[in-house]
Amino acid sequence: MRSERLTRWLVTAPPLIFMLVFFVLPTLIVVAASFRYPGEYGGLAPLVPEGYTLETYRFFFSDVIYIEIFLKSLWVAALSTGLCILLAYPLALLITRLPKRWRDLMILLVVLPFASNFLIRIYAWMIILGPQNGFSLAVNTLLGFFGIEPVRLLFSPFAVIVGMVYVHLPFMVLPLYTNLERHDPAWLDAAQDLGANAWQRFWKVTWPLSLPGIYAGSALVFIPVLGMFAIPDILGGTGDILVGNLIKEQFLGTRDWPFGATLSLFLTLIVLAVAALAMRFSRKRLRHA
Amino acid sequence: MPLLELRNVSRHYGRLSAVDNVSLSIEAGEFFTLLGPSGCGKTTILRMIAGFDAPDTGQILLDGQDLADTPPERRPLHTVFQSYALFPHLSVAENIEFPLKMAQVAASERARRVRETLEAVSLSDKADAMPQQLSGGQQQRVALARALVNQPRLLLLDEPLAALDHKLREQMQMELIGLQRDLGITFVFVTHHQPEALALSHRIAVMNQGHVEQLDEPSKIYAAPRNRFVAHFIGDINLLDCTLLARENDQLRLAIPGLGEILAPAHTTAQPGQTGAFAIRPEQMLIGDPAQHRDLPNRRDGVVRELLYSGDVTTYKVELANGLHIQALLANVKPGLVQFFEVGDAVSVAWPADAGLFLDA
Numbered sequence A: 001m002r003s004e005r006l007t008r009w010l011v012t013a014p015p016l017i018f019m020l021v022f023f024v025l026p027t028l029i030v031v032a033a034s035f036r037y038p039g040e041y042g043g044l045a046p047l048v049p050e051g052y053t054l055e056t057y058r059f060f061f062s063d064v065i066y067i068e069i070f071l072k073s074l075w076v077a078a079l080s081t082g083l084c085i086l087l088a089y090p091l092a093l094l095i096t097r098l099p100k101r102w103r104d105l106m107i108l109l110v111v112l113p114f115a116s117n118f119l120i121r122i123y124a125w126m127i128i129l130g131p132q133n134g135f136s137l138a139v140n141t142l143l144g145f146f147g148i149e150p151v152r153l154l155f156s157p158f159a160v161i162v163g164m165v166y167v168h169l170p171f172m173v174l175p176l177y178t179n180l181e182r183h184d185p186a187w188l189d190a191a192q193d194l195g196a197n198a199w200q201r202f203w204k205v206t207w208p209l210s211l212p213g214i215y216a217g218s219a220l221v222f223i224p225v226l227g228m229f230a231i232p233d234i235l236g237g238t239g240d241i242l243v244g245n246l247i248k249e250q251f252l253g254t255r256d257w258p259f260g261a262t263l264s265l266f267l268t269l270i271v272l273a274v275a276a277l278a279m280r281f282s283r284k285r286l287r288h289a
Numbered sequence B: 001m002p003l004l005e006l007r008n009v010s011r012h013y014g015r016l017s018a019v020d021n022v023s024l025s026i027e028a029g030e031f032f033t034l035l036g037p038s039g040c041g042k043t044t045i046l047r048m049i050a051g052f053d054a055p056d057t058g059q060i061l062l063d064g065q066d067l068a069d070t071p072p073e074r075r076p077l078h079t080v081f082q083s084y085a086l087f088p089h090l091s092v093a094e095n096i097e098f099p100l101k102m103a104q105v106a107a108s109e110r111a112r113r114v115r116e117t118l119e120a121v122s123l124s125d126k127a128d129a130m131p132q133q134l135s136g137g138q139q140q141r142v143a144l145a146r147a148l149v150n151q152p153r154l155l156l157l158d159e160p161l162a163a164l165d166h167k168l169r170e171q172m173q174m175e176l177i178g179l180q181r182d183l184g185i186t187f188v189f190v191t192h193h194q195p196e197a198l199a200l201s202h203r204i205a206v207m208n209q210g211h212v213e214q215l216d217e218p219s220k221i222y223a224a225p226r227n228r229f230v231a232h233f234i235g236d237i238n239l240l241d242c243t244l245l246a247r248e249n250d251q252l253r254l255a256i257p258g259l260g261e262i263l264a265p266a267h268t269t270a271q272p273g274q275t276g277a278f279a280i281r282p283e284q285m286l287i288g289d290p291a292q293h294r295d296l297p298n299r300r301d302g303v304v305r306e307l308l309y310s311g312d313v314t315t316y317k318v319e320l321a322n323g324l325h326i327q328a329l330l331a332n333v334k335p336g337l338v339q340f341f342e343v344g345d346a347v348s349v350a351w352p353a354d355a356g357l358f359l360d361a
């Protein structure tokens, strides 16, 4: 009896301690920091005599701009996730239909970009989207035909979305591929045999059965995009500030650590909510699938 | 006009002839079975009928109409897949409803038909279960219900009972016979399990390496196999190499090396001098004490070398004078239901002149 309890502890303790040290503790530090006063040159003001305050929260809600930036970040994350699904789905489906040895090669190609530095890949987009380069010129020539003013691709929300989708696409392709690869081809044969045309076979069989993959991929794209600051920094214009940039600015720019902590806390809460939602959805599907 | 007709259908994979010039014609209401060893082309034939594969040469006709240009989803027939292929994201009722939805049947009608079909396969209480919560036999029934629910002209069944245990398999065989009879739907059934084929079918096509060896009623297939392959594949049989010596009235005189001459019924047109095999089922052999069966023309002495006790019957392997082994089967009707003879017992085996047959191929 006692040894049984001991084993249970030995098994559950390591992950528990891990969560405690690397998630709960830091979060508690952030919570505590959000109630403090900022130090003069960054950091936090000494606890005595300054004490605790609700100042950062008051400040957050005093200006609608912060909520707007949160909403904009959510929108960018949702849009990037949606575009990733749109691009990844046909790709993943295509790969599953290839002969086995081609499949492995294709998956290798999908993850290959990770072999080079993240910043270098983002800077590459700066060159691709630069106003004097082929892509920009082609787009603007095309727009010219329709009598539309030339547009600037670089340093725009467009460039931010391109960067976000480009960087996170593999995180959508991989779970989706893993899911689609496990589909039994007999399901499609059965559907066709029972009268389903190609369109119906996709929407009635392939799509619903791939939802767990979509949920997993969406969480893997949505959450990092929400906190991303490097891509808007490099590819975005001055107006393209997202939550990530805002938080970074508090710590490295204006050196208002308590406000940075407050913003981080809100971000963490949103991420937790999204993760919970994704889990709920996939759990509900799991009972079915 | 037959419901389904295959005319000289062939299908090659590279140099392999998976299906080799097969012609079949299947009548409406028939329970037709394709029987053959693994790899003989049964599944390939079913896939061509269903439309998932196309013949290289030859035609497949349904009601006299060539099916070549009809895609699988528009053929008025359904398949019960060996793996069942139930949709894991749909409940039992939703699985069965699927073909009705595809056929755009009205919702109220769909509900009624699903309910009736669930009843027909005794699964009414499982309507809301998910497929993976069911046992193998129950999944099998759902697959059957799903394929039957919108009353196709033709049902193709690819080894539907292969994954079931013996008892369940026999029970499902009974249910299949009942369903087929009650619904009047034509079944094309694939199996490599010969007792199943004999028990279920109106007619059987015995296949080997892509071609049909014999097409007949079950009793003909069993009692009068056309050649060694069919004789060997269906049931247990003694096959003894022999030479045809003479035809006498309605009897053949055969010479079996080392065993001398025997008499056999004259079913063939084979002429004296022809070599072949004498085929006789173990249950046609009479096994008795050395003194027994003196009145029968075909009688030899021997010794029991092995026996296989199966409860209802015992199969004896008897060694004859020249070292030839012959199998004989005897019902265990002795009190205590034990076998009549032991290993080492001296026995006689005998058979009437009208039992067994001479195979010249």
Ligand SMILES: Nc1ncnc2c1ncn2[C@@H]1O[C@H](COP(=O)(O)OP(=O)(O)OP(=O)(O)O)[C@@H](O)[C@H]1O
Binding pocket: B013, B016, B017, B018, B036, B037, B038, B039, B040, B041, B042, B043, B044, B045, B192
């Ligand atoms: N797509 C394919 N490509 C190449 N060869 C194939 C293909 N499908 C079937 N074959 C070959 O054709 C032959 C017949 O196959 P088929 O599946 O029809 O056999 P079967 O009678 O159904 O056997 P089993 O009882 O094992 O299911 C086999 O030798 C098989 O290897």
Ligand SMILES: [Mg+2]
Binding pocket: B042, B043, B044, B158
């Ligand atoms: Mg097969």
